[in-house]
Amino acid sequence: MESIEKIQEEIISEFELFSDWTEKYEYIIELGKKLPLISNEYKNENHKVNGCVSQVWLNSEIKDGKIFFTADSDAIITKGLISLLIRVFSNQKAEDIINSNIEFIEKIGLKEHLSPTRANGLFSMINTIKTEAKKSLY
């Protein structure tokens, strides 16, 4: 598996191909549609990510020392953004997740989604992913 840093670089260069915001958003929406669905048993209060206006569920599983994330949301753009996060964070070691520096969101021009008060709660999602990684170490 490639490193978190490498995957971020890949995403950044993919987004460089888009000439305007519509292409960017259409791609994110496509990703949202393709995101494999989370198993229904995880769509509950325990797996809900707080701080999002749309509902977001996140589940993590540990396999061979690595963490695997699945997620879902009822809003499609949010789902597309989660899909990018999962691509970056899933199948990585807990330490790498905790120590990672997430730069790609800003670099692909989606900084507005990062504000802690932003409705889709990308900020909360990253926090939750990092917290899950920390928990897995105990």
Next chain:
Amino acid sequence: MKNISPDKILFDVEKIRKNFSTLNSKVNDKPLVYFDNAATTQKPESVINTLVQYYEEYNSNVHRGIHYLSNKASAEFENSRLKVKDFINAGFREEIVFTRGTTESINLLTYSYGDTFLNEGDEILISTMEHHSNIVPWQILCEKKKAKLKIIPITAKGEIIFDEYIKLLNEKVKIVSVAYISNSLGTINPVEEIINEAHKRNIKVVIDAAQAAPHLKIDVQKLNCDFLAFSGHKVFGPTGIGVLYGKKELLEAMPPFQGGGEMIKNVTFEKTIYNDLPYKFEAGTPDISGAIGLGAAIDYINSFERENIIEYENELLEYATEKLQRINGLKIFGNAQNKASLISFNLDGIHPTDTGMILDKLGIAVRTGHHCNQPLMDWYGIPGTVRASFCFYNIKEEIDILEKGIIQSIKMLR
């Protein structure tokens, strides 16, 4: 052509738009289309200038000051109170209490009036379409007093079912608290009739006029409401200032809400004599600039014939309703006969947040989500809506942009 009194400005929307610098700004490289007026209105130049002038020329603490600046600030502050009094046609200046906003006004009531006059087993009536700020303070009070909060049902169109309201008015009901205009549906409630029926049974009525203040001419004496609350920032004034109107004899019977400076006449360690109305309810240094700014906002509104504003906003609503309901898969929530200038809607199979994000990229500011009406959204069985709320500075061309934006959102999101 209607008769327009000579001291009023003719209603010229292009001219009006020049008074609001925000309206001429760009968002995401697109000209801003501001349709989030129910959340807060933009501020005209005159209000902004008044705030700057206060801080630059006569910033000072109000009341009891012996020096020039304090007297000037106090005079302007009290002058604003008079403007508010006239704005809602209250009988006395003592009936106008400055608060932080509608929310604080309602909390003042629940803590002061509610704590004093509500007993175990009493009931409070609110409607299904209330904003959280007209739900939660009453819930807190009910919990404390072991009283009951009862809900007036509404129709699918978003109108209060009047017969059901009458049925709920039993001898246990002590307070009815309803919105004049619903912030998410736009419904203009028949508050005069609601108040009338409650008064026949000796029940006090609180009117949440947060949404009504910018859109309707409010007359508390004609309505005969016992209390009425609104926020400055929704009527072109600054944030942080609001108003509680209360009938003098009721405010007099109520204990203070908060203790501190300004609200006292005489303090000893043994006993404090409270100040007269309205100062009894204004502990601490008030939002002086906010109050003066609100006065300027009222002056601004008064520079127009209110009827012209109302007529123009209705025209915008009609135009938008006609345009939007033609969009395939668009459903409007709130179809009351008597409705203010806002449209709440959803697109088939699309989450409101997604629509809001695409519209934002197009420079269109709308609100998405539950609009602080979670129980109402639950009642409709939806997570929220997209809300476009209009103001007299909006134009039909902007509604065309919204229409196009919605069509583009559907194309992208489906």
